Amino acid sequence: MMDRIVRFAGCLRRPGWVVICCAMVWAGTARADYRDSIAVLRIGMVETHVAATDPVKLEAIQLAFANALGIPVEIIKLGSYAALIDAHASGRVGYAIHSARSFAATQAACGCVRAFRIPVAADGSTGFRSVLVARDSVTVPVADLKVGYSDESSVSGWQIPHQAITAGSLDLPKLVRGGSVSAVIESYQAGEIDGFFGWLPDIPGDGGAGLERLFGGWNRTALESAEPLRIIWSSQRIPYGPHAANRSLPDDLVEALGAFLDKMATSAPGLLDIFEPAHSGGYVIPGPEEYQNIRGLVEAMPDRQSASSVP
Template identity: 40%
Template sequence: MLKLLRTHILPIYILVVLTLATGISTTNNAYAARKDELKVLRVGVLYNHPIAENEKSIAEFSNFYATQLGLKVEVIRFKSLGSLMDAHGSARVQYAIHSARSYATMNEICSCLHAIARPISAQGSNGFRSVLIIRDDKKADYANGEKLRIGFSRKNSMSGWLVPNKAIENGDIPANDFLELGSVEDVVSAYERGNVDGYFGWVPTSKLDEVVSSEKVFGTIYNSRLQAEKKSTIVWRSKIIHHGPHVAHRSLPKELVEDLTNLLLNMSSRSPEVLDIIEPYFSGGFEQANVGDYNAISAVLNLSSISVPAIIDGRLRSTLQ
């Protein structure tokens, strides 16, 4: 009986193994063929990004990616986010490092891009939340709807005004006297002098996104000055605004996108010297980017109101640049 089982089962087992091996070999061959067809991975960065700082850093980045991916890599520098967005949307570059704002814009107007990873700081911060901080002795007035003097830096500041202003429009923050002061330094000085009752700032977030206190505002840079004043409290905080992601064009082979993702996720432990070139301000490495990560910034910028095709003949409409 045992001999009979071996006689019938062994050939089937061998056939299954051979079939799986053939399938894997075919898949690998297909991937290799697609990489051969691609020939060059073109990477887009802004001209002032550390990668583009000099020819040495460009060469180090290109050689590392080429070695890891088995593919020639070319770095293309752009003078503006608008030109980078245009090139990425039309696949003249297939991989790029975006700001949160530029990716959110592209995500609304083009389904052709995919955020694969986002950087984190050495302390584990993966983004920020805008916050409204009020002096403790003014909390009752705030709760009762009395108008307070609220300082902020500039109207083009994402954390200082654009995100809070959306909350004001939505009624999440009541009407107050909002004072544009010019810079974060001016906001801190005004708070020290008692010229404002509160201010808009930002606090870093993390994977755990634990409850944060006002001691974390502005990343603790002004902590000694702000904490020397009367106690204060965060009375409002926004949704998370994640750091700008690394983004792949959807025309790239799925296997190559997976290789790029794994390369980034393992970079802090395996290649910290390359991380210093790619993301010198985020030495904690990378974490996986998820669908919906940048919805919060999309809502702030009213990107869903875009009603016309934004990419026509490979050119990004100038209104979005």
């Protein structure tokens, strides 16, 4: 991946790159008039994004978007998702890379943003489901289970299950805080807990991810070495964090942005490696109600969250 990034960054400095980038843009861009009304496009990105701390990567992103769109582009680094929410809601940035929760919070704050693309993971998933899994041999009611979770900042491991418990759709088990996913898995292997909260990728058209993809397949060997698991409870689908635009941006600019993202995986894979380090499968267009399921989580928004963390 790094070789591809270096080659990509280098080609941005060659005169011919402008022609290549322009060829990638949606065919209607040449006729679009957003360039007459938008002096500069400001892209909001949390500073924990992999590219945010690397000047070469930031320059690569800015140049690629500027060349493709035909207008100046500036990346605005924000110290937290809370700061990103404020910047996007106030219009200080026109386009932002959100987590699912920060997008829902921005929409709740102002109703002024729209999701126009969702990243796709390498396995084809466009979201995830929070799940409660327990030892296959344990048959006691959920309320009697000793259930591990990582910590209170985890969306899949605490906040979504907690919301379900509060709503009455999931019984309250005996909760055991592990502090990390690794610690939870170790507790399960040692027989100290009956099960735990985790997440499974959600792939469109799939009948449901198997338990071999628990935590996206991470630490699979450790899980397979312990007693078999079964799913006790599953949440609704939670989409991955979207690329979103302020509603004040012209429609033709948002269409051009979407088209550029759509072609990135095949036409500029080096840029995709930089821009979307956690998802390498390209992008899809979200449905109109895609993020309704997580509106109840916005009150629990922490000041800081890793842009590349697992759900």
